[in-house]
Amino acid sequence: MKAIRVAAYGSLDAMTVAELDDPVPGDDEVLIDVAAAGVNPIDWKIASGAMKAFIPLPLPFTPGVDAAGTVLAVGRNVSTLSPGDEVMGFIGIVGAYASRIVVDPARLARKPARLGFAQAAAVPAATLTAWQALHEHGELRKGQRVLIHAAAGGVGSAAVQLARLAGAHVIGTASAGNREYVQGLGATEVIDYRAKDFAEQVSNVDLVLDLVGGTTQARSWSVLKRGGILVSTVSKPDTGRGDEAQATGRHFATRADGPQLAALAALYASGDLRTHVDSVIPLPEASRALARSMAGHVRGKVVLDTTA
CATH class of the missing domain: 3.90.180.10 (Medium-chain alcohol dehydrogenases, catalytic domain)
Structure with missing residues (x-):
């Protein structure tokens, strides 16, 4: 799998793309083949080191809180999702800038059929x-x-x-x-x-x-x-x-909440809510995506294509 790695706090240009072993889901987790990851201000705040006093992380780490993709495998205790399900979620404080991730299914909701993966990745957080x-x-x-x-x-x-x-x-x-x-x-x-x-x-x-x-x-x-x-x-x-x-x-700090996200997903499915994707940027150019977000004046959300 591919993943963006932050080896040291500071310049966004220091982020690199690494080849890592695919993660293995635990008994209470699901493995997702990620199609897109949303870019949020918290991502560049963490990568820059601005948040390290409040959110200490072991280095290196993979940024990203939003992901959308397809379930590949589920742990033996998971009954709410199955391989092949298309999902989106606020997965945690880091980890989404990768082609595959493991996630607690309680953080996920099914992706509305009317949304593409890039649109869905812009929704959760x-x-x-x-x-x-x-x-x-x-x-x-x-x-x-x-x-x-x-x-x-x-x-x-x-x-x-x-x-x-x-x-x-x-x-x-x-x-x-x-x-x-x-x-x-x-x-x-x-x-x-x-x-x-x-x-x-x-x-x-x-x-x-x-x-x-x-x-x-x-x-x-x-x-x-x-x-x-x-x-x-x-x-x-x-x-x-x-x-x-x-x-x-x-x-306040945003709370991951799968059932709440599912209720909001229904509003996107009905058309009562809509999302706007400012730009879609390939995963290897994550530093450019974060710089775009950091500069402000983004309409809607910047999204990373994790398949690129």
Whole structure:
């Protein structure tokens, strides 16, 4: 099998392609022939060493949290999947940038037939993050006003659609070039963050989904109504600022959840949700894929073709 290996933290150019023995599934695992792997910001944050104090990993390791492919073999205790099943999943914090992987089936869902493997690989982490942010941590309800930062990215694209499906009034921040794209996902208002200060354009918001951090997060307190919620996937909100705004700040790490992913997969199968693949890049060029993600301004998700 082929796998991307990170032998040392630092430059993304230091990643190499290695030939490794195929993994063998344990009694409670499945072996997947990976067709595509999603590229997420956490991948380059880990590979660069920015997260090593929080997520220590033995070197070398294989990056990647999202995968889609076909089940090749199952452990003797696995009854939910069979060889030949097409699946997708948030497999863990690393491991997806490989042609074959072993995974806990509880992290997987069947791939919707209407999605190709590249589209399916773009779904798990982003959509689970969006759902958990809005519904579990943001307590989203019908009729609320929701502000979603980085609305054209992978998580943002899913969040706009999920908030629309929940009956919310959706406001997104994005570049001018992504205005029509974000509107097409279901946003009622789109603010060009380069041309306008969202804090001067928006007020009385029930929920802010912060996918940016920094000053964007700090300025988001001012748009929340009393009792509102600021949810961030990037950094822990300042509780002092929250007290001043009489609002709540929450930060979380996405939870792998096969049954939840299966419910979301049904929305992709029905067409209620759609995914956008920014670009598909061959596995040996993983450093280019991570650089593309790291530069920002990706519409939807970058995906690695692990068969290339």
